[in-house]
Every structure is written in C-alpha cells, then in structure tokens.
Amino acid sequence: MNVLWLKKWWLFFLLAFLSGPIPSLQAADLNSPLTVYVRTGCPHCADAKIFLAELQQQRPDLHIIYRPVDTDPAAREELFNIARAHNLWPPGVPTFVMEDRVQVGFADAQKSGPELIAFIEQRSTFSTTVKNSLLGTLDVQQLGLPL
Numbered sequence: 082m083n084v085l086w087l088k089k090w091w092l093f094f095l096l097a098f099l100s101g102p103i104p105s106l107q108a109a110d111l112n113s114p115l116t117v118y119v120r121t122g123c124p125h126c127a128d129a130k131i132f133l134a135e136l137q138q139q140r141p142d143l144h145i146i147y148r149p150v151d152t153d154p155a156a157r158e159e160l161f162n163i164a165r166a167h168n169l170w171p172p173g174v175p176t177f178v179m180e181d182r183v184q185v186g187f188a189d190a191q192k193s194g195p196e197l198i199a200f201i202e203q204r205s206t207f208s209t210t211v212k213n214s215l216l217g218t219l220d221v222q223q224l225g226l227p228l
Contacts, residue, residue, distance in 0.1 A: 114144040115201060118160045118176040120151045129175045129187035132194050136201075143201065150174060179203075 117133065119126035130147070137143050148156035164172035167183045177184045177200060184200045187193045 112142070112144065113180045114146050116146045116148060116178040118148045118150050118156060118163075118172075118174055118178070120174045121149060122151075123174050125187045126175045128189055129177075129193075129197075132187070132190045132197070136198070 115133075117126075117129065119130065133145055137145060148159065150157040150160050160172045160174075160176060163176065163178060163183060164170050169176075169183065169185055173185045175185075175187050177197065179201060182200065182203065184197065187197065
C-alpha cells in the first residue's frame with residue numbers, strides 16, 4: 082500500500098513540475114501585428130509600404146496595420162506615447178511596432194529591408210519542449226495541455 086501511495090505522489094509532483102512551462106504558452110502572442118506609423122507625403126513611409134507589400138505576399142501570415150499620424154489624432158498620440166516610453170524623442174516616421182519593440186526609420190529596401198525583416202522575426206519565442214533526465218524530451222504538442 083505504501084508503494085502505491087508513493088507512486089501516486091510521485092506522479093502528482095511530476096505533473097506539477099511539468100505543467101510549469103504551460104502558462105508561458107498562453108502569455109505569448111504568435112500572431113502579433115506589425116503596426117506602422119506613417120505620414121502622407123513621407124518618401125520613407127512610401128518606400129516602407131512598397132517593401133512591406135512585397136514582404137506580405139511572401140509571408141501571408143504577417144498582419145500589418147498602418148496608422149496615419151497626419152490624419153488620425155489617436156494614431157499621432159499613440160506614436161507620441163510610444164516614443165516617450167522608449168526614449169525615442171522626437172518621434173519619427175515610419176515607426177514600426179511589434180509587441181513591445183520599436184524600430185524607427187526606413188532608408189530603402191536594400192539597406193533597411195533586411196533590418197526590418199530581422200525586427201519582424203524577433204517575435205516572442207518560447208519552447209514547447211521540456212528536457213527531463215528521467216523521461217527524455219517531452220513535447221507539449223504531443224502530450225496535450227492537461228499535462
């Protein structure tokens with residue numbers, strides 16, 4: 082009877098230990114949009130829009146939201162708040178925001194394009210696997226969320 086009791090408690094603690102990484106799965110948003118603050122007549126904004134349109138054809142999962150700061154007072158206020166929060170004063174356009182990261186400026190597709198792609202690809206990442214010396218590598222996708 083004691084052996085059965087120990088096995089149950091060992092299983093309970095093992096499940097409690099393995100369930101640790103699961104809340105982080107819910108915290109990260111893999112489909113965060115790229116918000117771009119732009120101004121009409123800005124040549125850098127126009128170049129960025131052309132580059133992003135081409136990039137979006139290659140990556141249809143990329144969701145882009147354009148916020149015109151010259152015609153939308155709420156967008157202008159958002160940009161001001163973001164610039165202050167990230168010590169990027171005065172604010173400039175185009176400004177790219179993804180999750181809590183900010184990048185300002187776009188020169189041209191050759192110079193700024195790779196930098197912008199790297200910025201986009203820096204999305205929050207997390208591991209869905211746990212390495213355990215007793216059980217090996219466990220994958221949440223194979224085990225399911227209850228574990």
